[in-house]
Amino acid sequence: MNLSRDNLSSLRIDANRLWQSLMTLAQIGGTDKGGVCRLALTDLDRQGRDLVTSWAREAGMTVTVDQIGNVFMRRPGRQPDLPPIMTGSHIDTQPTGGKFDGNYGVLAGLEVVRCLNDHGIETEAPIEVAFWTNEEGSRFVPVMMGSGVFAGAFSLEHAYKAQDQEGKTVLQELQRIGYVGSEVPGQHPVGAYFETHIEQGPVLEDAGVTIGVVSGSLGIRWFDCIVTGMEAHAGPTPMPLRRDALQVATQLMQAVVDSALQHAPHARGTVGMVHVHPNSRNVIPGRVKFSIDLRNNTDAGVDAMAEEIRSVAESLQARTGLSIELTLVSSFSATAFHEECISAITDATVQLGYSHMPVVSGAGHDAIYAARLAPSGMIFIPCKDGISHNEIEDAKPADIEAGCNVLLHAMLAKAKVVLPP
Amino acid sequence: MNLSRDNLSSLRIDANRLWQSLMTLAQIGGTDKGGVCRLALTDLDRQGRDLVTSWAREAGMTVTVDQIGNVFMRRPGRQPDLPPIMTGSHIDTQPTGGKFDGNYGVLAGLEVVRCLNDHGIETEAPIEVAFWTNEEGSRFVPVMMGSGVFAGAFSLEHAYKAQDQEGKTVLQELQRIGYVGSEVPGQHPVGAYFETHIEQGPVLEDAGVTIGVVSGSLGIRWFDCIVTGMEAHAGPTPMPLRRDALQVATQLMQAVVDSALQHAPHARGTVGMVHVHPNSRNVIPGRVKFSIDLRNNTDAGVDAMAEEIRSVAESLQARTGLSIELTLVSSFSATAFHEECISAITDATVQLGYSHMPVVSGAGHDAIYAARLAPSGMIFIPCKDGISHNEIEDAKPADIEAGCNVLLHAMLAKAKVVLPP
Numbered sequence: 001m002n003l004s005r006d007n008l009s010s011l012r013i014d015a016n017r018l019w020q021s022l023m024t025l026a027q028i029g030g031t032d033k034g035g036v037c038r039l040a041l042t043d044l045d046r047q048g049r050d051l052v053t054s055w056a057r058e059a060g061m062t063v064t065v066d067q068i069g070n071v072f073m074r075r076p077g078r079q080p081d082l083p084p085i086m087t088g089s090h091i092d093t094q095p096t097g098g099k100f101d102g103n104y105g106v107l108a109g110l111e112v113v114r115c116l117n118d119h120g121i122e123t124e125a126p127i128e129v130a131f132w133t134n135e136e137g138s139r140f141v142p143v144m145m146g147s148g149v150f151a152g153a154f155s156l157e158h159a160y161k162a163q164d165q166e167g168k169t170v171l172q173e174l175q176r177i178g179y180v181g182s183e184v185p186g187q188h189p190v191g192a193y194f195e196t197h198i199e200q201g202p203v204l205e206d207a208g209v210t211i212g213v214v215s216g217s218l219g220i221r222w223f224d225c226i227v228t229g230m231e232a233h234a235g236p237t238p239m240p241l242r243r244d245a246l247q248v249a250t251q252l253m254q255a256v257v258d259s260a261l262q263h264a265p266h267a268r269g270t271v272g273m274v275h276v277h278p279n280s281r282n283v284i285p286g287r288v289k290f291s292i293d294l295r296n297n298t299d300a301g302v303d304a305m306a307e308e309i310r311s312v313a314e315s316l317q318a319r320t321g322l323s324i325e326l327t328l329v330s331s332f333s334a335t336a337f338h339e340e341c342i343s344a345i346t347d348a349t350v351q352l353g354y355s356h357m358p359v360v361s362g363a364g365h366d367a368i369y370a371a372r373l374a375p376s377g378m379i380f381i382p383c384k385d386g387i388s389h390n391e392i393e394d395a396k397p398a399d400i401e402a403g404c405n406v407l408l409h410a411m412l413a414k415a416k417v418v419l420p421p
Numbered sequence: 422m423n424l425s426r427d428n429l430s431s432l433r434i435d436a437n438r439l440w441q442s443l444m445t446l447a448q449i450g451g452t453d454k455g456g457v458c459r460l461a462l463t464d465l466d467r468q469g470r471d472l473v474t475s476w477a478r479e480a481g482m483t484v485t486v487d488q489i490g491n492v493f494m495r496r497p498g499r500q501p502d503l504p505p506i507m508t509g510s511h512i513d514t515q516p517t518g519g520k521f522d523g524n525y526g527v528l529a530g531l532e533v534v535r536c537l538n539d540h541g542i543e544t545e546a547p548i549e550v551a552f553w554t555n556e557e558g559s560r561f562v563p564v565m566m567g568s569g570v571f572a573g574a575f576s577l578e579h580a581y582k583a584q585d586q587e588g589k590t591v592l593q594e595l596q597r598i599g600y601v602g603s604e605v606p607g608q609h610p611v612g613a614y615f616e617t618h619i620e621q622g623p624v625l626e627d628a629g630v631t632i633g634v635v636s637g638s639l640g641i642r643w644f645d646c647i648v649t650g651m652e653a654h655a656g657p658t659p660m661p662l663r664r665d666a667l668q669v670a671t672q673l674m675q676a677v678v679d680s681a682l683q684h685a686p687h688a689r690g691t692v693g694m695v696h697v698h699p700n701s702r703n704v705i706p707g708r709v710k711f712s713i714d715l716r717n718n719t720d721a722g723v724d725a726m727a728e729e730i731r732s733v734a735e736s737l738q739a740r741t742g743l744s745i746e747l748t749l750v751s752s753f754s755a756t757a758f759h760e761e762c763i764s765a766i767t768d769a770t771v772q773l774g775y776s777h778m779p780v781v782s783g784a785g786h787d788a789i790y791a792a793r794l795a796p797s798g799m800i801f802i803p804c805k806d807g808i809s810h811n812e813i814e815d816a817k818p819a820d821i822e823a824g825c826n827v828l829l830h831a832m833l834a835k836a837k838v839v840l841p842p
Contacts, residue, residue, distance in 0.1 A: 247692075254675075295656060361656075386662070
């Protein structure tokens with residue numbers, strides 16, 4: 001290839017090869033319904049890891065593994081001392097998972113390398129493709145385990161002790177499948193980190209847009225709420241003498257949604273879990289326990305929502321005399337991805353002519369932990385009906401192709417190609 | 422006793438004797454917490470029945486039993502062909518029942534007879550005290566079984582076949598405890614029927630009133646409601662793209678309460694049972710099933726409430742696009758007690774100088790079935806905190822006494838005492 005700015009910008013990945021790789025990997029743990037069940041650190045996970053690393057070696061990459069089993073597949077750069085421009089995701093799945101969640105991010109990275117190989121393009125910085133151990137958290141908690149240990153969110157020892165339902169530990173299972181490496185997690189240099197992923201939500205499909213440029217991840221506050229009234233027979237108890245816990249709880253449940261609507265467009269407010277006591281048709285509920293999930297794109301934004309909910313709870317309690325307890329049970333900070341990575345993704349998208357829009361990530365991703373150590377960014381593509389964690393998870397080949405082309409050019413912008421004068 | 426209008430009106434029951442009888446009967450099946458567990462047709466029920474009928478025979482009464490085990494204890498009148506003026510209730514209890522529910526009504530009737538005996542007062546019509554089989558329905562359904570068979574609400578054969586959790590039938594257990602009588606249920610004449618009962622609700626205590634003159638029982642409509650949306654991850658799904666079944670369901674739950682408030686004072690609206698699917702903290706609910714219990718003092722009134730709920734459901738469905746299914750699962754007609762009985766109770770209360778107010782019965786009672794066959798009425802007295810079906814059920818001795826005095830004079834008014842000229 002006679003390298004020039006023009007033909008560099010016309011570089012495209014091989015969509016068919018990427019699709020075939022996705023379909024081949026999906027056969028390991030493939031389900032009758034077209035999904036994938038390949039839980040972390042099982043024999044199937046080992047087969048998947050072995051397949052992906054064999055493809056990497058065929059593409060001329062070197063493979064290193066760290067102590068939590070994160071795998072780094074490296075294509076050398078002209079300046080070997082530069083920290084690598086990295087992409088990655090995970091290849092473990094939910095028990096009833098799909099073909100694309102995680103796997104797409106890993107194989108898109110591999111396709112970038114194959115594409116560069118096809119055209120003999122050297123980058124200044126090395127290119128690396130990582131896959132992180134146990135992102136899904138289905139078999140072992142915490143979720144995003146490999147990237148979490150890498151980022152120092154929790155310790156290697158803590159992760160090693162995690163047990164599955166049969167009592168097998170992460171360390172035992174890592175050893176069994178042969179993926180305990182020698183590298184100390186977090187000591188692997190990273191120049192910048194990109195991750196392509198299906199959106200796992202409905203926004204892009206609804207907007208008819210191909211590329212979501214992810215600005216960051218939402219801050220999350222989880223509360224438990226308990227409303228305590230007085231249970232009593234539904235028949236003999238007139239309305240003014242009731243202390244109906246559900247009647248008060250439903251007002252607070254609506255306030256959760258109202259608060260999210262007030263903080264549009266990124267705020268979300270969800271009551272997902274409700275337990276009514278004694279839950280009998282003709283007994284006025286004496287106690288209602290429910291969950292509150294608040295999210296927003298800044299910590300200040302989600303804290304403002306939490307403050308509103310507390311305020312509504314206090315005035316409801318004062319007005320009704322019923323006790324309302326709000327307990328914060330979990331809190332996750334909002335993450336803003338790095339301006340340089342966001343620009344690289346946006347520029348690549350514009351250059352490629354794909355429709356695009358800024359989006360936020362409502363779900364957890366390895367990139368959120370990677371962002372603690374290096375400039376990071378994410379590329380979302382639409383998935384059918386916004387559905388994931390489901391065997392019917394689906395994505396269009398054209399979108400799979402587009403996301404990988406964006407990844408290619410964003411990584412090239414960061415890894416740098418020296419053009420002939 | 423030198424009978425005159427004056428000393429007839431000054432007649433009072435023996436409050437201490439009534440209280441002692443209540444406490445003695447409460448020992449059969451008495452619990453550590455001061456309640457009673459005496460389930461229908463158990464050995465304890467037999468012991469209770471034997472004790473009460475032995476007291477009746479000591480008071481000179483004759484005892485007959487019908488085929489469903491209802492017991493009629495008769496004090497003769499001067500005109501034996503007149504249908505008896507009857508009172509009664511039940512002596513079976515809930516598993517964690519109290520000392521007063523049912524038992525008070527039966528022993529208040531016995532105390533009326535003992536009082537008349539003390540003073541040598543003859544009535545024109547016979548006086549009868551009944552206790553009805555299996556009012557509580559804890560061991561065998563349907564509830565109010567004895568009075569229901571008596572009133573023709575369901576057949577003797579249907580009741581006989583009812584089984585407890587061990588598979589024992591009502592007929593087997595009636596035979597075992599020796600309480601299958603020969604009388605055909607419903608063929609026993611009744612001139613008028615009165616029942617004294619603790620209120621099982623908080624109205625009288627809240628109002629500081631001693632006697633509740635019961636105007637009737639509430640009509641009831643029970644619905645199941647299913648709201649179907651779309652379950653989705655709470656993180657990646659923005660508010661405008663959600664189909665949150667709980668958010669819609671809570672609006673309808675509030676409409677149930679609003680409707681009851683609009684139809685004050687007798688209407689009640691209760692959502693007692695809620696099931697959320699999948700009931701997970703970070704998943705938007707895809708389906709919510711809940712119960713609706715509507716009550717009012719007329720069938721037209723409760724039907725109007727049901728119509729309002731249907732209308733709200735329809736407009737919610739139209740506005741949100743979520744499916745809302747409303748299914749009527751049970752319907753009970755409102756009962757109006759007989760004007761003559763209500764007057765007799767009111768007149769007695771006024772004459773005795775007790776505070777009184779009209780109330781409705783929200784719970785089921787044997788008197789509601791008796792009202793199908795004869796003029797009927799009920800006398801409520803306050804119970805502590807409105808609590809019943811609980812071992813801590815309690816009532817004040819002064820109220821117990823007052824209700825029994827009202828019963829005495831209401832029954833005398835109907836059974837008639839011929840005074841000397």
